[in-house]
Amino acid sequence: MKPALSVVIATRDRMDEITRCLRAVRTAARAARVQVEVIVVDDGSRDGTAGRLREIAREWGARLPLRPVRLPQSRGPAGARNAGVAAARAPWVVFTDSDCRPAPGWLAAYAKAIARHPEAILLEGPVRPEGAAHADVYSHVVANVRGGQGLTSNLAVRADTFRRLGGLDERFNHPHCREDTDFYFTVLEQEATVPFVPAAAVFHPVKRGKPGLFLRESRYCLHEPLLFCRHPRLYLTRLKWIDGWAIPAYHLGFHAAALWGILVLAGAVPAAKASAIGIPALAAASLAATLYALLRRRRASAGEVVLLTAESLVAPFLRLWWTAVGAGRVTGILLTGKLFVSGGSAGGASRTRGHRPR
Secondary structure: OOOOEEEEEEEOOOHHHHHHHHHHHHHHHHHHOOOEEEEEEEEOOOOOHHHHHHHHHHHHOOOOOEEEEEEOOOOHHHHHHHHHHHHOOOOEEEEEEOOOEEOOOHHHHHHHHHHHOOOOOEEEOOEEEEOHHHOEOOOEOOOEOOOOOOOOOEEEEEHHHHHHOOOOOOOOOOOOOOHHHHHHHHHHOOOOOOOEOOOOOEEEEOEOOOOOHHHHHHHHHHHHHHHHHHOHHHHHHHOOOOOOOOOOHHHHHHHHHHHHHHHHHOOOOOOOHHHHHHHHHHHHHHHHHHHHHHHOOOEOOHHHHHHHHHHHHHHHHHHHHHHHHHHHHHHHHHHHOOOOOOOOOOOOOOOOOOOOOO
C-alpha cells in the first residue's frame, strides 16, 4: 500500500540521538491511523549510524517501513533532505531533525490538518525547546512556538511541490544556514498560506555550547547575502531587524564607531573633542545593547560574562567580514544569471521565480 506520509530525517554522526528520535517517530506513526514510511538519510556518518539504522529497520519489519538512505559523502543538511524526498513515495513529506523528539500525536495532527486544508502545500508545527529552563548564554536553543519560521525541524510539504520548486537549495550548505528559510520564503512567494498546526509538536533539545560560540556562529553570515538577494522583501519584513538580519541592530554602534575612527585617522573628520567622546560612547552603547540582548533570558557566570564581553567586541566585525565574503560570492552568482535557480536536486527540478502552486 502506498504510504500517506513519508517522514524524512537527515542525520550525521548522531547514532544515539537518531535512535531516540526514531523511537518517538514510531510511537507517532502508530497513532496516526494512516500509512507511514520513514526515510533516514545518513549523510556520510562515521560513527556506526548506518549499522544502527539497518538494525532498527529489521526490528520494525514491514508494518512500519524504515528505509535508510546512505550518502557516501556528506552533502550537508539540504542535500541530505533532498535525497530523502527523492526516495519518498507518499504525497506528503514530513521533516524533523535527528535530535528531535516528536510528540505522540505529531503525525496524527498533520494527517488531520492535511484533510482540513486540501489547498495547502506547506504546513508547520511548533518546535518546543526541551530543557530551556536550564539554558545558559552559550546554549543552542531552537524554537518555533507560534509558527512563521518554516523550520525543517518540523515541517510538512507536498512532495510534488517540493520537487517542482527544486527542493532545498544546496548552496546553503552548512547547518543552521538558512536553507529552510529560503524554501519557506519561496513558498510564500507562491502566494500560498502556511497553516500552523499546534498539535503537531516536536521537542528540540537545548544543547550546551562552549565559549567562542558567537565567534564561530559569525561564519553563518556567509549565506545571508544569498538569502537577501533571492528574497529581499521577505528578508526585510519577515526576519526581525533587531537580531534576525546578518548585522544585528545592536552591532551598528560598533561599526559606526569604527568608521568614525577610520575617518579621523584618514583626516577626513577633525580629531576634535567630539570624536574623542563619541567613538567610545558609540562602542560602549553597542556593547551594552549586545550584552543585554544575549543575557536577558539566559544564565551566565561572572567568568562567562567576561568571555562574552570579549567575544562581543570581536563578533560584530567577524559577522561583517563573512557577510562581505558572502556578498562577493553572490556577485559571482549574479554574473552567471543563476540567482533564482536552485542548487537542489530533489527530483531533478530547478527552482525559478515564475512557478505557481498547483
